[in-house]
Amino acid sequence: MTVTGAGDDARRARGLDVVLSAATIVLVGVAVSADLGDGVGRGPVAYGFAVGLGGLMLVRRRFPVGVLVTTAVVLLLYYRLGQPPIGLAVPVVAALFSAAEQGRTRWASAIAAALVVVSTSVRAVQGDDPGLLFGYELPSTAALMAASIACGAAVRARREWHTERRRREVTARWEREQEATDRVERERLRIARDLHDLLAHTTAVIALHTDVAREALHEDPDAADRSLATVRTACSSITRELRATLGVLRDPGDSGGTPPDGLRERLAALLQETRIAGVEIGFDGSDGLDVLPAVTATTAFHVVREALTNVLRHSSASHVDLTVVAGSEQVTIRVSDDGGAAADPGAGGWGIIGMRERVELTGGRLSAAPGPRGFVVEATLPLPPGGGEP
Secondary structure, three states: OOHHHHHHHHHHHHHHHHHHHHHHHHHHHHHHHHOOOOOOOOOHHHHHHHHHHHHHHHHOOOOHHHHHHHHHHHHHHHHHOOOOOOOOHHHHHHHHHHHHHOOOHHHHHHHHHHHHHHHHHHHHHOOOOHHHHHHHHHHHHHHHHHHHHHHHHHHHHHHHHHHHHHHHHHHHHHHHHHHHHHHHHHHHHHHHHHHHHHHHHHHHHHHHHHHHHHHHOOOOHHHHHHHHHHHHHHHHHHHHHHHHHHHHHHOOOOOOOOOOOOHHHHHHHHHHHHHHOOOEEEEEEOOOHHHOOHHHHHHHHHHHHHHHHHHHHHOOOOEEEEEEEEOOOEEEEEEEEOOOOOOOOOOOOOHHHHHHHHHHHOOOEEEEEEOOOOEEEEEEEEOOOOOOOO
């Protein structure tokens, strides 16, 4: 709540207290003026009590129980001094309401019951008409007191409901903002993974073919030309990818141009780059790779690319076996090489960590560990219902 709103609420509360105080003075004053005491004279003392009872309403919010107890004591003292009858409920109805409104319902109920018992007992001992006392005045007084307490409790309950509703609105707004922040963070992490995978793979290809071109430049110019052409293709590819990524960063609603090729076609281009780098690849791909959901296909492609990048950068392997099987419930990927006991490709880098995070975000599993002949990467990606084989 703003400072201005809090100030308005405080002014309204003070205005209500003044109105309640004035109403109490007027009602008690009218009861004094009615002079129903059969000859009991009304005077300044009686009106002074009326003003005092009204004045207590000005501090009812700070001292709800104190105001209620003081009102009851003043009322008993008023009758003890023989002042004109003003009833029992009218002088204390505002104090009962105030106590219940401030959450002191038990105090209000106890004081009301005590006043009714004392007043009824005294009047019965004094010889008041039992029919009038128990048939009319007792029920009407008790009903008026109960109504004032109920109204106070209802006002408090409504105020608490509004407070809870505002709290829930603030909580919901905070949760929406937090969710938006989380989405931005996830998108930032996704882009970081994409850039890492892209740069790692492309730079590995460029470095490898640059070495080949340098060594074959004089002895085998044709091989050097082919390696330099591969480097040029890799540079063009990474330039396109970076432009697409920057386009997404500038305008998240932009899809970045034409949709990507199917998974089989993308894998074919990736395998061709790896073969040119001098690594033989055996590929076994099942049907249905080009109809996979976009998230699953993209994750599978990145897993394969990162695994092949690790082979080029960290392994002396000459042969890689790649298997991608799209079933009815999941996609299974296996990449194994014959590089022997090579260094752990995950040591000191983010490649395997990024692969594992990607796979786990889809609800899948990934393992990367030395195998019988070299290093083996295996991933399982679950498919949504109807997202497997056609």
